[in-house]
Amino acid sequence: MRIGILGYGNLGRGVENAIKYNKDMELTAIFTRRNPKDLKTNSSVDVVSVDEIENWQDKIDVLILCGGSAKDLPVQTPQYAKMFNVIDSFDTHAKIPEHFKNVELSARTAQKTAIISVGWDPGLFSLNRMYANAILPNGKDYTFWGKGVSQGHSDAIRRINGVKDAKQYTIPVESALEAVRNGKNPELTIRQKHTRECFVVLDSGADAQKVEQEIINMPDYFVDYETTVHFISQEELDKNHAGIPHGGFVLRSGKTSENISHIIEYNLKLDSNPEFTASVLLAYARAAYRLFKENNFGCKTVFDIPPAYLSSKSAEELRAEML
């Protein structure tokens, strides 16, 4: 299976890296909007300007779109689904129906296969919510995120006057998680589910107290949470907070009789959010190519994909070894 990558940020690098664990795949080219000569890749693969991408239609089986959900993917996925089988990690939950419609039109017309919103949330978390809801129709869902780095919140802190650099961790409240696990079906406010911990490097001469107040009172991002701010040096930030860990918990608590409850829990603990997301994208790239070879065209989501299509093992092997 010949894989192409479009966009060489953290996620693109993650895909480049994860491919080596998938023996039925090879990385054929990385496409970029930058000058290809300026890209330092971790492999000896072809680096190609995105302007030439249409010449690669016969050389790529699945193109993995590694751009952002805000501006890149709403344009790129419908555009490249006209030329390639594509996978994206579009994660603006509210806009998924619209994105699906656009990609479906392109892929269906071009007889290509596209799978959108692949990753862990949306993606694996969605799958687990869906399975758990189908099995326990009478129940209650909970999702906790973290402990992990929120890029959006880190960026918001960095935009504050006097801040040189920052990293924000979203942390699930352990006691809330335990209450759910123990079947107590708590009603939880935003503040009761997560706390936020910020590591901030100040510009020289900046007023720490002012910056702290600005963070903890920031609307949408922090004001509704218990927020802790630590001021540290750039060296300390670089040394102890360079990673992009993340993860979270999806739980459903449901009843099947008066006093009979069940808890279904799925959780992830990820040292690197982009490397893990890349690994999910590759498994779904395998599925997309198989569907394409069966003439099963159009736009799909994780809900539509038979699990076996993700695996490099045959149906016989899966039944014998994994069932």
Added chain:
Amino acid sequence: MRIGILGYGNLGRGVENAIKYNKDMELTAIFTRRNPKDLKTNSSVDVVSVDEIENWQDKIDVLILCGGSAKDLPVQTPQYAKMFNVIDSFDTHAKIPEHFKNVELSARTAQKTAIISVGWDPGLFSLNRMYANAILPNGKDYTFWGKGVSQGHSDAIRRINGVKDAKQYTIPVESALEAVRNGKNPELTIRQKHTRECFVVLDSGADAQKVEQEIINMPDYFVDYETTVHFISQEELDKNHAGIPHGGFVLRSGKTSENISHIIEYNLKLDSNPEFTASVLLAYARAAYRLFKENNFGCKTVFDIPPAYLSSKSAEELRAEML
């Protein structure tokens, strides 16, 4: 969707009970090998002798086979897949390939849809092992069971001379589970993963010490485990150990770079093993009927079923609400 149940034990009663949470389904009949008049059901549904089952082919959309894996299902599933769409919970892992072959032949010939080995293990645990392996090819799997009642081990104790009644709990070793969760990739022996706790009621005059020795040294069942035996009264057993709870943990620990590890965990905590298993069977009954209506015949496993087929929601609803 019109559901039939064959076999009215714990699992059959679980299906009867769980149907009320699935508004797109109705229970049409319970089929039994016993005299139908002797069956006390929890609903006002028709109770029919299995000898008359072939007259019900036009009245049942999916037949749920609630017999045992040792003797019932190897015969029943191939037999009734000639007349009905069927679901079973066949759980003898080593014999799944043979069972699949037999059911496939029947269902394919009769143009019916069958899904075998549905439940939580095999079933949801298998699914999670498979997804996690496809996403993290470079890793290690762990499965822990419990805390829960093992019927097989409870039965084995009851067969000992001097034992009136007994219940056995399988308990995962918390420290082993924590080591896996912390990414330590431990090599675990049987003894390091689970302990066994037995609650035993003696016949009057039985020798407690002799019974205890017989339990803890029993080959296959107990000798390889740390086993604790408590002797209690029948009243205490009936009062505190009447339930059939179970559950467990499926974990995969995998690397995507030298020092980058990820943990995927799925766990279940079930107050009633048969009621939960019944709930899984019903979700897959929905899927079987949909596949049948699409002329997608033959024998399937959980690996073959697109997740969306389990849900009563439409694809649009799932994308908007659950992705």
